[in-house]
Amino acid sequence: MKQQFYLLGQFIALNICFIFLISPAAFAQMVTISGTFINPLGQGVEGAPVIVNGDLLTLSNADGSYSFEVPQGGDYTIAPFYDENTSTGVTTLDLVIIAKHILYVNPLDNPYQIIAADANGSCTLTAIDLVEIRKVILSVVDEFPFNTSWNFFDASYVFPNPEAPCANGIPQTIELLDVQSDQTGIDWMAVKMGDVQGNTTMVGISDEVDQMSPADPALLVLDEQQLKRGAYNTLELPFPEGASYGFQFELKWDPEYLELHHLEKLLEGGEYIFETDNSLKVSWYSADLLKDQGPLANLEFLAKQPGQLSDHIWLSQSTLASEFYGANLEVSPIELYFYQTGDQPILFQNYPNPAAGTTIIPFYLTIDSPVRLSIIDQNGRVIWEKKGNFGIGRHEIVVDGLRESGLFYYRLEVPNHTATKIVLLK
Secondary structure (H helix, E strand, C coil), X not given: CCCCCEEEEEEEECCEEEEEEECHHHCCCEEEEEEEEECCCCCECECCEEEECCEEEEECCCCCEEEEEEECCCCEEECCCCCCCCCCCCCHHHHHHHHHHHCXXXXXXXXXXXXXXXXXXXXXXXXXXXXXXXXXXXXXXXXXXXXXXXXXXXXXXXXCCCCCCCCCCCCCCEEXXXXXXXXXXXXXXXXXXXXXXXXXXXXXXXXXXXCCCCCCCEEEEEECCEECCCCEEEEEECCCCCCEEEEXXXXXXXXXXXXXXXXXXXXXXXXXXXEECCEEEEEEEEEXXXXXXXXXXXXXXXXXXXXXXXXXXXXXXXXXXXXXXXXXXXXXXXXXXXXXXXXCCEECCCEEEEEECEEEEEEEECCCEEEEEEEECCCCCEEEEEEEEECXXXXXXXXXXXXXXXXXXXXXXXXXXXXXXXXXXX
């Protein structure tokens, strides 16, 4: 835009000439332009860059709102843009949701979810989008090669065909011409690419990985081993215990004690696991609920110092949250459990809790064992019971036909051990 200036005057002193030039904008009355950035769930998005006529004027506030002043009578093009921190808000649960859509198991009906899933910007959802998103999750790449990390759209746009949202092109700029008065309601839909859940509320990167709800963890069971300097230890990396649609985690080790000598990927393709410095990142998903798929990989470590394996290997939460996606796509944390002969079984909290008529009781056995599982009232009366022989691993018992209400106990009994927890029936 051509800029004109007015010569107001000049002042000469000590052989120095000062010339004062002032833009017409200095005399113009100012007007305010304002609006809000929201995500597909309707939550305000903080830190969205408001770019006007090519210049960054401001960032959106914590509630997604923004405002700025410009001279009256001007033409203004607002075009938000951001292409950094691509992995923020993207998890393996997004891959599960996309896979279910591609296979027509559970098609997406929100146009902005479909846009978020289209990682390669092709206007169609295919396995290629799954590949590109998983590369970002595992830190194989740090950006989408054919898309930006965020896209911003005119929130007032109405999709002619929500099932094919980009078929007609979606406005990503808003033009305001000859602005004579304050402009409000200039709102934007902020879509974090790859985040099909649509719940990212900050442009940029958060300092902390989201904390899990206090759900019982899914166990990643490893064999406890002694480390001897110069010896090799083979470690089988299993699926986390329980039926799931997917999971993700980062297994990290102390390079002062362990050196990964060989990695054998045991599932077809191998794209689910990525080796980085002193760690393995894993992202696995399926459109079907699966259990007991066998080991993910075999790891051969060279022990550099003597010690115990459990003291020098752990699940890191620094760049990839440990998450397990259960039968209802509920998200649980994953915890390492180092198995040793003689360990006691683990009784988990039932779900749902409170329960109405039906609930599920999970438990984990470290050896094959006869089991008695019972529900008892506060007077010691047994209202439900199941007996059986169960193998090593995680089990989930469905309890149904419960007609009483109130506070009860459920008890797991195996030879030489008993565990008890509380269930609320309604």
